[in-house]
Amino acid sequence: MGENKGMDRRGFLKTAALSSLALGATAAMAGCAPTGNSEAGLPSTGSDVSWDKEVDVLVLGSGTGTFAALVAAEKGASVCVVEKGNMWGGTAATSGGGLAVPLSYAAEAAGVKDSKEEVVKYFTNASDHRVDQAVLSSYIDNGNDFLTWLSDEMGWTFNASPLFGDYYEPMEGWIPMGRGSLGAANAEGAMVASQMWEEMRAKLEELGAEILMDTEATQLITDETGAVLGAVCGGQNIKAAATIVATGGFDHNDEMRAKYLPYKLMATCVVPTNTGDGQRMGMDIGASVSFMDRWWGVPCVLTTGDEPQALIDEGRIAQEIAGCDWAMYRGLPGAVVVNKKGKRIGNEAGPYDLFNQSFAYYDTGEPGHVNIPSYLICDAACWATYSMPGHIVSAVGDGEGSFFDETYGGDASAADEVPAHFVKADTLEELAEKLGIDPAGLVAEIEAFNANAAEGNDPVFHRGEKHLDINTTGIMAGSRTDIPNPVLAPLATGPFYGTTYVPGSCSTAGGLTINENAQVVNTAGEPIPNLYAVGCASSGISGGTYVHGGISLGSGGVMSWVAVNHALSA
Structure with missing residues (x-):
């Protein structure tokens, strides 16, 4: 200790x-003056402090x-x-509970090969060379000592996982797992x-x-x-x-x-x-x-009833929980995120913080943040298969073969009532009109997307090509084996569903x-x-x-x- x-x-x-x-x-004991703020009720300059x-x-x-x-x-x-x-x-x-700690005993036990040099490369490159090298070095050098002490003190063990690993693939220094989101367990099992x-x-x-x-x-x-x-x-x-x-x-x-x-x-x-x-x-x-x-970005579905333009105009923020999209919605097979012009804004299966940065794009032709707000849309097959904020699908297969063998492509009419923050339409054009998206732009975008998705490809944003796409969003989507790419499927079956999608934070x-x-x-x-x-x-x-999952808790610890x-x- x-x-x-x-x-x-x-x-x-x-x-x-x-x-x-x-x-x-x-x-203070000698009578030196504290600096003070009279509003806080502190003594003014030249007075002693009365300690409680x-x-x-x-x-x-x-x-x-x-x-x-x-x-x-x-x-x-x-x-x-x-x-x-x-x-x-x-x-x-209220977080996921994972800790990001470099060069830990948990990573070593999982067979991860890593070094301080590689960690420094990754942090430096992912941050556009913004890191303070002395602070980063201190974090790396003390990480395993802290984690070992915490394990001994609390009787916990920590385990490495491929979920929510390094987010900036393929930056130099990137590795697929071992640094982020180390999960804690006590004698009873995994902990939240x-x-x-x-x-x-x-x-x-x-x-x-x-x-x-x-x-x-x-x-x-x-x-x-x-x-x-x-x-x-x-x-x-x-x-x-x-x-x-x-x-x-x-x-x-x-x-x-x-x-x-x-x-x-x-x-x-x-x-x-x-x-x-x-x-x-x-x-x-x-x-x-x-x-x-x-x-630390996490894109959100607005389930709160707030109007996006009102939040912008009034400078307010919505308190959101249910709509936070860690890797659960946008990257599902049969779902995409588009802006008001109907154009996709990024790799929907990528990390939440990285995808959140897609909102930052500023249109210099028509001045403004064209991606704020954006819209999450999906087809009937996706809606009948997967849960969305406020829409719960309870039956997800029989556990044999593909996880979603029995439910994928099911009848959306049998699903729960559409929540108020979603809209439903029989066609993409109708959905676009209801959401305020350019109809022609949306139809053209989805036609191009569908042709590639049917083959398991995304030549625009390379969805499904990265390790985290498959080992985080893909797992959330059920590790599908009945389609060429576990995070890609065409939006082919009406009715279609859509909702407002905005930049958020954790x-x-x-x-x-x-x-x-x-x-x-x-x-x-x-x-x-x-x-x-x-x-x-x-x-x-x-x-x-946000270099990988658990960076806030891990670095704070x-x-x-x-x-x-x-x-x-x-």
Whole structure:
């Protein structure tokens, strides 16, 4: 568990007193002035701070911040976790639960051949050379130590899978599996994220960590040197030798989305409490921010009843869960995504984040984002075979031979009632009229698509040619063997079904700029004493690029490990 295991609070504070961690605390006790915001109820310059609580490590956010809290508590530090909402774990607890950790014991056990050099190549190329090489190196070097520690501490094992592997194929450094989406299992079997977070909460409580729910962090408290002394949380001034910001993204902050994102983000599955609090608090004290123009993309069907144009005009975002398309809808045989001109916008069987980037295209001939919104359409055979948002198909074959032998091409009239967010039409022309798509453009596009799909080919976007197409979307579609390509089939049978399809997120990706120790740095690139950031509140480790499944949880966990170990040993 490491040489710091069992360090008591007195020992930690004694160590901190010899380091920069003590700068803020010593200054405050001597009467130095904190910088403050009068709206937050803090003393003005020249006044002392009245502290309501004191801990060794203060963690703001219970998503990936839970890893930081667990590391600190297990090492004997006093810990307080502050969660803004009433849902423990936030967005992390609703995720797929997979962790992206490079060069792990799980990958080695699965026979994956990999190296640090290849990981660096892949991250560098996939991110268009945006990654901070020092931060990336820290993530790679500490990944397996973190995963091994977590496995030992929680009694979990992690396993590699070909699902949701490296997304940027065939970038140099790409491998088919082993880095992304390592799945956790306990003694009872595979775990979902909510189980993981509940077990970690129980462990934190067992170790004596304090958890404050429904408590919003509103301001970082600093001394006259700029060192962070703690934070204002729920009206309390909490003093800490180390403060770790893990408050997530800014998906639900209309002003920040408009200011930082390059085009409209219209739907999100993140918890409503993700409003950029950590980024704002850090910027208030001079922290640098990076990659605020990026998000973890997941295209969405709008099941909420929101009108796309109203979301655009009013600068709002829809809270979406059911319609989030991880790999379940757009790449199904007999389905495509088209824009208002009837043209397909990308490889529908590709990774969710990569496909989401198709919305960014700006038409310079008719100025505007021609792909926002787009439309998911399918034929009767697809509709009768597969579930769609709000439309559940329960019978999917008898388990012998092809997974969908008995149901593919079934009678759509026997399916459930069409949900309100879908439209139904007997012909493609009628469907186009109902959705606002150019009819002639749609008919021409589908005719060309069908001729190739019948042969299992997609010469335009190469759907079904990549490893992830087959081993993620193809698996979601039932690993079909009765058609030439498991993710391709013509849209040949009416009636046809369609729905609005928009850019969405499972979190914004940018935040407080961190160094290789997960320390937040100021605009001069210098570490702000006692302040760390992890997860989607930080600049992360991948240059704002969703390189493979589980990158948010995995990088948040590894950098939490890095942050706490640095704080405890500084």
